Amino acid sequence: MNGTDAARRAVLEWYDRHRRHLAWRAPPGVRPDPYRVWLSEIMLQQTTVAVVERYFRDFTARWPDVASLAAAPDGEVMKAWAGLGYYARARNLVKCARTVTAEHGGRFPDTEDALGLLPGIGPYTAAAIAAIAFGRPAAVVDGNVERVVARYFAVREALPAAKPRLRALAGLFADTHRPGDFAQATMDLGALVCTPGNPDCARCPLAPGCRARKEGIEGLLPARAARPDRPTRRGVAFWVERDDGTVLLRRRPPKGLLGGMSEVPSTPWQEGKPAETATLAAAPIGAEWLPAGRVEHTFTHFHLVLEVWRANAGARPRLRRSADPASCFWVGLDDLDGEALPSVMRKVAAVALEKQAGAKARRSRP
Numbered sequence: 001m002n003g004t005d006a007a008r009r010a011v012l013e014w015y016d017r018h019r020r021h022l023a024w025r026a027p028p029g030v031r032p033d034p035y036r037v038w039l040s041e042i043m044l045q046q047t048t049v050a051v052v053e054r055y056f057r058d059f060t061a062r063w064p065d066v067a068s069l070a071a072a073p074d075g076e077v078m079k080a081w082a083g084l085g086y087y088a089r090a091r092n093l094v095k096c097a098r099t100v101t102a103e104h105g106g107r108f109p110d111t112e113d114a115l116g117l118l119p120g121i122g123p124y125t126a127a128a129i130a131a132i133a134f135g136r137p138a139a140v141v142d143g144n145v146e147r148v149v150a151r152y153f154a155v156r157e158a159l160p161a162a163k164p165r166l167r168a169l170a171g172l173f174a175d176t177h178r179p180g181d182f183a184q185a186t187m188d189l190g191a192l193v194c195t196p197g198n199p200d201c202a203r204c205p206l207a208p209g210c211r212a213r214k215e216g217i218e219g220l221l222p223a224r225a226a227r228p229d230r231p232t233r234r235g236v237a238f239w240v241e242r243d244d245g246t247v248l249l250r251r252r253p254p255k256g257l258l259g260g261m262s263e264v265p266s267t268p269w270q271e272g273k274p275a276e277t278a279t280l281a282a283a284p285i286g287a288e289w290l291p292a293g294r295v296e297h298t299f300t301h302f303h304l305v306l307e308v309w310r311a312n313a314g315a316r317p318r319l320r321r322s323a324d325p326a327s328c329f330w331v332g333l334d335d336l337d338g339e340a341l342p343s344v345m346r347k348v349a350a351v352a353l354e355k356q357a358g359a360k361a362r363r364s365r366p
Contacts, residue, residue: 007152008175008182010205015185018192022049023056025184032180034108034133035066041125042093046086046300049191055084067106070097078260078340085343086300087258092120110134132180139171140183144190149173150222151194154211158223166222232303233269236279237345239292239310239352240265242317246330247349248284249339250323257299262339264348265323269304284323287311292355297344304344308351 016028024040026032039059043052059080063069069077074094081090096119100108108129109115115126127138141149146159149170155162175182193204199218201207212218240248250265252258267274267282274282283289292308319325331339336349 004173004209007206007209008173010208011185011189012175012178012181014205015181015188018188019184020049020188020192023053023060032133034110034129036060037129037133038066038096038108038121038125039069039093041128042089042120043084045089045125047084051084055081065106066097066100066108069094070101074260075340079338082261082340083343083346087261087342089120091254091260095119096121108133111136112138128183131174131183135180137174137176137179138183139167139174140186141167141170142187142190144187144194145170145183146190147196147222148186148190148194148206151199151212151218152206152210154215154217155221156217156223158225161225162222230298230301230303231271232305233271234273234305234307235267235269236274236282236307236309237264237266237295237348238283238289239308239348240284240287240313240317241310242313242330243315246332247336248313248319249329249331249341251327251329258342258344260340261342261345263342263345264352265328266306269306282322283309283311284319284328285311285313285317286320287313287317293351295344295347295351297347306344306348308348308355310352310355 019025019028022040024036026036040052040056043055043059059069062080063072072094074091077094078087078090081087081093084090099118100106109118110130110133112123112126112130115121115129116123121129124140124142127140128142130136131138131140141163146163146166149155149166150162152173153169155165155169157165159166170186189204189206193200194206197219201210201213201218204210207213210218212221238248242248248265249262252261252263254260265284267279280289289309289311292310295306295308297304297306319328333353341349
């Protein structure tokens, strides 16, 4: 790999001038805090930097170190995480903090192998923490790095099959003297210059040695295998309010999709439109149900369409067994923001409340 040493130097020189200033990134010359590195890497999985900035600041203001997070109630962490998505990350976040506190004296291990044994830490995250927090040489390969490496070495093999080769090339390319800075530099390069649709090769420190640029195929890489279409699942969400202004919510099972989060009770989510008889049987109360609207939400493996029905439950409604009463609870409308409602359920609440506001406005007209 002729010129690789020069390319590494060019990347680091570019980073020293153009590095992003992020809430979790230590200033030059300051040793990174492993807790902040770990927390940011978990949050950044499948989430944009712009979104994570706000959540990271809120989390670290509330739980400034691993011991305080380990002591936090699960429900409080889930509430703070609500809106970030991929909620298994939040459950593993607490498990990992407790493991580090109980089994490692509150200090994160400093090697990839040991970090990879902690809950919720996979190969990429272990490598990122080892390199950035502890200065260990490691192949840190996220989507941005995959793109930079695929173009620099002109790897035509399509993702995801190309991942092992890209990781191996990234390991050979990585800088061993400033491994943490180099890892972050390559991420920043992919985010700011070597972008997906329109790479700015004129600003790229790797342009002189980039094989894809020489071959005129930089915009085509990395290649990706065609993804199968996501199936569409459907259901009905039941918005129920009592006379005292509280709304019915339900706690989802601790494991599985949206595990441990709060939800508006609904039918099972299934392919095909649910039959009306089955829908009414799944309703949490017997009532006159009125349509309020529809929401759509895309998960990793499927697209969800939920019809929203609303009803008034009176003063003391009796919940049906189908609603799983032991998991249900009533919450004031003013307290909804404090609940661990995932994004799809916030959409449901918004539709129901908008419909309700419209109905009240019409009733108040002279």
